[in-house]
Amino acid sequence: MRVIFFLLASIIWNQQVPCTLAKDSTPDDYLAMADESLGRGLNEKAIGLYEKGISALGENESLLTVMSLETNMASALSAVGRNEESIKSYRKAILAYKAKIDEIDDPETVSHANDIASTASFYMGMVYQDMSEPQKAVDAYGYTYVLDPKHWASLANLASVLHDQMKLHDDALDAYNKAYEILTQTEYEPTDPPEEANPILSQIQYRIGLCLSHNLDRKCALSDDPDMKPVSCKEMATHAFSLAVQFDDRNESAKHMLATITADATMKRASNEYVKNLFDEYAQNFEHSLVEELGYTGYEKLRRGFDRALGDKIEPFSLVVDAGCGTGLVGEQFRNVSSYLIGVDLSQAILDEAEKMRPGLYDERIAADVMDVFRQRKPISLIVAADSYIYFGDLQPLFEAMVEGLADNGVAAFTLENVDAESEETLTETKPDWRWQLTASGRFAHRKDYVESIATDVGLEVMYNEVMDGFRHEHGKSVRGNMFIVKKVMNEAEL
Structure with missing residues (x-):
């Protein structure tokens, strides 16, 4: 939860903070002392002083004093995780205002x-958003905008909830556009303008692009003018991602999505920063979204395929690396064949979520690039990776790292996505040598023959392959993929 201190009352009246509180101290005295404690991070002390100030309020007390005491106490309460009480104090401040x-x-x-x-x-x-109460967060942000039409941040946060939690992409798009308009107009000063506008504008345009990317096949209106001809949403999304990169060329997520929708064949893998940011934002809702909303079953299919490839009697593997482990769906499937199980992910947030959801599942959790871990923790007896290699286009560096990290006769089990059957047929006709394609989802799809060829080239034997149809869904459509079980082949010099 982001905590922002609001110390308006002392600023309004330029009050002198009393050194000590007398028996006849006024609510304003308590407010000033509490604000000082809050500013120094002494939250519990501040809460106690705010409570005394509220208890000392008279019938005809200044509205500003009442509202400031309740609002500032709410900030202190949220700072120590007392969110329910914080909400009550914020609400009291607003009710006092309305009355x-x-x-x-x-x-x-x-x-x-x-x-x-x-x-x-x-x-x-913000507190409601932190509590995963999206509708209440929307109502609160909406009321902020009603009170202050220059409040760009309320619109940006509103859009974030609408897009990420409620999947109301068009409503989110409208809110992001309004926030962008407030920050770029020159007629008035926005409320609390950012010190550096460009990174914020870049993020807003990136999020606008995501809203437009929800359905790239449809047409989008450029304005409310009914006479203006709609254009492709893909074209508008491309423009938004391009603007995002122009505002901040360090925005790796925008660069990635721009490459995605423009089919940049030169892109060989998603940047670590893109993947980390994606799953940092996605961590709390990751598993629910993946399993319940997208119908994901790849983790179960991978274990069943693994059992078919190795037979009924599988001895425990001494060192197992779950590459791109997420919340532990795959690790849970392979725990009973792992003497020592390491979960690796770029996102520390999702590793924390894994420990919260499945305490003690992993003997060790590492926030790092899987290729670095393969090399650092060798010899590895088993690598498992379900839906994590889809952020690599060119598989050769990844497979070389696997070979370097695997012990002799070590095994790797992983899944990859493929394009839909119609697209594969078209690609095979128009570009017979195609190897991978960056799809509109932001993930890479790989041709089966290419995967097998690279595996052989680096010294991996394909023990088992299985086509997976419908192991997840995207925008209501079934996603195709392949499962591979491979083994490191000992070269003749080692025999």
């Missing part, structure tokens, strides 16, 4: 109260 604002004539006080209410609502949305 009293129409009775106030002073424009400056109205403006300050409005600022506190919009900020309380914004932070409340």
Whole structure:
């Protein structure tokens, strides 16, 4: 949870913080002392002082004091993980605003109260988002925007919830576009403008591109003008990803998606930063989305294929590496044949989620590039990788790293995606030597013959291959793939 301290009350009145609190201390005295403690990170002390300030409130207390005490206490509560109580305090600040604002004539006080209410609502949305309460987060962010139409961050966060958690891609697109418009217009100063606008604008354009990429086959309107002819959503997504890269050429995720939808054949693998960012953002909802929403069964199929390839009597493998382990779906399948099991993933967030969901499954968890781990932890007796090699196009460097890391007669079991049957037929006719293709999902699809050829070239024997149809779904369509079980072949010089 991102915690942002809101210390408006002391700023409004330029209060002097009292050294000590007297018996007749006012709510404003408690507020000033609590704000100082909050600013120094003394959250529990701040909470106690805010509570005393609230207890000391009189019937005709200043609205700004009431709202500031509740809002600032809510920030302190969220900082120590007391989210439910934090929500109650934010709500009290907003209810106080709604009850009293129409009775106030002073424009400056109205403006300050409005600022506190919009900020309380914004932070409340962040807490709801952290609590995985998407509809309540949407309502809170929406109310922030009603109170403050210049509040670009509320729109950006609103869009994030709509896209990532509620799958309302068109609504998210509208919110992202409004946030972008606020930050790029020149008529007024946005609320809390970023110190460096370009990285933020890059992220917003990247997210706009993701919204447009939800269905690249449809047409998208360029504006609300009914006379303007729609264009391909793919064309608009390409433009958005291009803008994202122009705003910040360090945006690896935007570069990756731009390459994806423009079919950049020169791209040989997804960057580590892209994959890490993808799964850092995806960590908490990863398994539910993969298994429940996409119908993913690759991890189960891989174990069944492994058993068919090696027979009924499988001795435990001394060192097993689960490459791109995610939350442990695959590791769980292979735990009973692993004396020592290492889970490797680029995303520390998803490794933490694996430990939370399956405590003690892995003997060791490593946040690193799988190729580095293969070389560092050799000799490895078994490598398993379900749906993780799909972020490599050119498999040769990966397979060479596997061979280097595997013990003699070591085994690797992995899955890869393929293009759909119609696309494979077209590719075979138009480009007979095709090897891999970066698909609209941002993952690589591999030709079966290419995989087998590279395996043989680097010294891997294909023990077993199985075509997997429908092992996951994408936008309602079945995804094809292949499973491979390979073994490191000892060269003649070693025999």
